[in-house]
Structure formats: structure tokens, C-alpha cells
Amino acid sequence: QIWIEGNIASGKTTCLEYFSKTSDIEVLTEPVSKWRNVQGCNPLGLMYQDPSRWGLTLQTYVQLTMLDRHVLPMSTPVRMMERSIYSAKYIFAENLYKSGKMPEVDFAVLSEWFEWIIKNIAIPVDLIVYLQTSPQTCYERLKQRCRDEEKVIPLEYLESIHNLYEDWLIHHKSFEVPAPVLVIPADHDLKKMLHQYEENREKILMAHC
Ligand SMILES: Nc1ncnc2c1ncn2[C@@H]1O[C@H](COP(=O)(O)OP(=O)(O)O)[C@@H](O)[C@H]1O
Numbered sequence: 001q002i003w004i005e006g007n008i009a010s011g012k013t014t015c016l017e018y019f020s021k022t023s024d025i026e027v028l029t030e031p032v033s034k035w036r037n038v039q040g041c042n043p044l045g046l047m048y049q050d051p052s053r054w055g056l057t058l059q060t061y062v063q064l065t066m067l068d069r070h071v072l073p074m075s076t077p078v079r080m081m082e083r084s085i086y087s088a089k090y091i092f093a094e095n096l097y098k099s100g101k102m103p104e105v106d107f108a109v110l111s112e113w114f115e116w117i118i119k120n121i122a123i124p125v126d127l128i129v130y131l132q133t134s135p136q137t138c139y140e141r142l143k144q145r146c147r148d149e150e151k152v153i154p155l156e157y158l159e160s161i162h163n164l165y166e167d168w169l170i171h172h173k174s175f176e177v178p179a180p181v182l183v184i185p186a187d188h189d190l191k192k193m194l195h196q197y198e199e200n201r202e203k204i205l206m207a208h209c
């Protein structure tokens with residue numbers, strides 16, 4: 001199992017789309033559509049409007065929907081999955097808490113849920129592919145993608161997410177990393193990115209062996 005990790009709009013979905021054309025690979029994208037519509041409500045939009053009030057609501061739902069993805073039985077030898085329950089906690093919940101936008105009690109409850117899950121439920125991973133971008137590149141791609149909820153995201157938000165990813169996956173300064181990390185520089189244009197994916201194809205697809 002391979003997780004594709006990276007900042008918002010770093011190119012994870014585009015990377016997965018590329019590999020989805022390979023036979024014997026199952027690709028699981030993030031369930032963003034669920035985060036934008038759970039029984040007619042939009043926790044992603046609410047979180048960006050008022051993170052202190054809705055951060056826990058979104059992150060609880062992210063935790064549930066990511067766990068649901070992790071425990072799906074595999075239908076092919078290789079599974080590539082966009083992000084993980086780990087980055088939900090170590091990057092996004094952490095960012096809300098550290099920036100003072102998630103109350104301590106909310107973070108404590110979410111943390112206890114997370115700790116219980118990783119202790120009691122097997123979440124296998126063989127390789128983490130980190131698409132390493134500059135926050136500025138993500139900011140430009142984010143504006144180009146133009147998702148309604150994300151129009152309020154400032155560059156500083158992407159910088160915070162970037163720093164948390166770097167501390168976790170590059171500098172090993174924050175949390176345990178559950179698998180080896182393959183870093184792919186991802187500021188390049190699409191043509192160069194596809195070339196890099198080809199160069200790394202073997203390393204990625206043989207990770208489970
Ligand atoms: N290498 C690239 N160069 C330029 N634009 C890109 C590149 N990769 C992706 N994009 C565009 O940037 C936006 C975000 O990409 P996406 O794959 O959705 O990112 P993520 O899934 O990480 O949020 C999309 O509009 C996509 O078409």
C-alpha cells in the first residue's frame with residue numbers, strides 16, 4: 001500500500017490519475033466530495049468559514065472516512081491512496097490546534113480517537129510518496145483549481161501545512177513516520193512530473209515486495 005502525501009493542490013490527484021491507467025493498481029482518492037456534502041451539510045466549507053467552531057466536526061469526519069478507505073479489502077496487488085489518517089492527524093488537526101483554531105478539549109478528544117484507532121486497527125503502509133512543492137506553487141494551483149470552499153485560503157495557511165509536512169517526512173522532527181518516504185520534487189510542469197513518475201514507477205510499484 002502506497003500513500004501519496006503532499007500539500008493542498010500539490011498534484012496528488014493528478015499523480016493518482018496517471019497511475020490509475022496502469023493495470024493491477026487500485027487508486028483511492030481522498031473522499032473530498034463527502035467532506036463537502038454529508039447529508040446536505042458541508043463541513044469543509046464550514047471549517048474554512050469558522051475553524052474554531054467546525055474544525056473538530058470536519059476532522060472527525062475526515063478521520064472516519066479515511067479509516068473507511070484504509071480498511072477496504074484490496075482488490076489488486078497494489079493500492080495507491082491519497083493521503084492517510086496519519087496526515088489528517090499529524091498535519092491538519094495539528095495545524096488547527098497549533099494555530100489556536102482548535103480548542104484544547106477538541107484536540108484532546110480527536111487525539112484519543114486517533115490513538116485508539118492506530119492501536120486497535122491495522123493500517124498497513126509500505127511506502128509514502130511525498131510530493132514536495134513550495135507553498136507558492138500550491139497557492140497558484142489552488143487558485144487555478146478554484147474550489148469554492150478554498151477561496152479563503154491564504155498563502156500563510158499553505159506555508160503552515162508545508163512546514164508540518166517537512167517536519168514530519170523530511171526532518172523527522174515531529175511524529176513517527178510509519179514507512180519509508182520517497183520524495184518527488186513537484187514544482188515542475190506536468191510534462192516533467194509525468195517523466196518523474198515514470199522514472200520512479202518501479203520503486204513505487206515494487207514497494208510492497
Ligand atoms: N505539474 C503541474 N503543473 C501545473 N498544474 C498542475 C500540475 N499538477 C496538477 N496541476 C493542477 O493543479 C491543480 C491541483 O492539482 P491536484 O492534482 O488536484 O492537487 P491535489 O490533489 O494535491 O490537491 C489542478 O487544477 C491540476 O490540474
Ligand SMILES: Nc1ccn([C@H]2C[C@H](O)[C@@H](COP(=O)(O)O)O2)c(=O)n1
Pocket residue numbers: 006007008009010012030032044058059062087088089092093150
Ligand atoms: N485532514 C484534512 C484533509 C484535507 N483537508 C482539506 C484541504 C483541502 O481544502 C481539501 C482537500 O485537500 P487536497 O486533496 O486538495 O489537498 O481538504 C482538511 O482540511 N483536513
